[in-house]
Amino acid sequence: MPDAAPTAAALIIGDEILSGRTKDKNIGFIADTLTDIGVDLMEVRIVADIEEAIVEAVQALSERYDFVLTSGGIGPTHDDITADAVARAFGLPIGIDQRAVDVLLPYWANRGIEPNEARLRMARIPQGATLIENRVSAAPGFRVKNVFVMAGVPAIMQAMMDEVVKELRAAQPVLSETIEAHRGEGDIAAPAAAVQAAHPEVRIGSYPYHDGTRFTTRLVLRSRDAAALAAATAELRSAIGMPATA
């Protein structure tokens, strides 16, 4: 059974993540959300606020994957260059988008916020883009081709993701089974490899961790085929001497 799930990449944009000053909170959220709706997150990149770096990453990822989700760099300051970089990546003109202005001006007016030139940068949208609603602070994200451009502030990004998931083609969710092996990875590596070889439609991951006392291993089996998943799980439990209780 071939894996027919749509693929995606995430592109996190911002010097503050690369310097360590801000700890990323968006990758995990994007990963969880895509897994929930059956989209395979295949790659994540974090790049600096450098136009060339953003352009190159957008081009590479949008060619390779079904969807690209970006986060960061769409605010009002000089280092917010994501919209211009995405426009350049696709050779599109960019300017103040009246639809965005029509959302922003009343929002600002209600809050006594001055609509200055810097703030109006947030209405710069590549031509032909569709807007992504921002119910937190109004300034919209946007979609160009297969690229969804979202804010970097987690609360805003998460609100935008609610809109993005509506557009992502839903796929059969990935099913998974987890086995806590209660032993070191080296003890379960050979049986895990054998079961993996026998069940190519199931992906078996082995994840060592320290449980506070010693190193132990969690085995995770993932598939879109429920029957194959059940069979592989039963075989692996048996092979490591942990058959499921009846």
Add this chain to the structure above:
Amino acid sequence: MPDAAPTAAALIIGDEILSGRTKDKNIGFIADTLTDIGVDLMEVRIVADIEEAIVEAVQALSERYDFVLTSGGIGPTHDDITADAVARAFGLPIGIDQRAVDVLLPYWANRGIEPNEARLRMARIPQGATLIENRVSAAPGFRVKNVFVMAGVPAIMQAMMDEVVKELRAAQPVLSETIEAHRGEGDIAAPAAAVQAAHPEVRIGSYPYHDGTRFTTRLVLRSRDAAALAAATAELRSAIGMPATA
């Protein structure tokens, strides 16, 4: 004053991060550590346990940056393919490395751990690599050319980083000043852009966040030139009506 700091990229390898099941803890640690020693982290990639994806990322990043730090995929199981992928990326032979065996066998013997074939996979090291000591669980990381290959388990990765930083060329650390602007990004965008234009040797970042009550902005000025940093900070404080107290 040109930025002469060495550059680096981080490559995080593992399906578990991309599925969201494991939340990454290594990117922030690597970012903080590199910033502390004056190395500029320019890019991060997260890729799956797929050999082609790892090979391609290692090649791209090692060509582009002074150093590449990888994390993940060097354990004993079938999905631990980083060592083989790095060898392939550089066209190097790979096999059981006697130096690694000499570290692992006594470590295992002392703990009653059986040195089976799966565990011995952890001694597979590309030819010509130097080893990176692992004082947590013995199985070494390694360096090939400008690529440092480390474990994914945070405690082990952090121990290996202590060894890696010794090898990274120390550079003048980046100095920084932070201004809490106590107002929205749109209000400080124009003065920040003007000061940025006047001080190309200083990098000014503007980071909006929600302080629990409202959106506010932190301005961070970074430079390796202390005098330029002081001048730009004073100008920016003055421009936004927040001169430093005497």
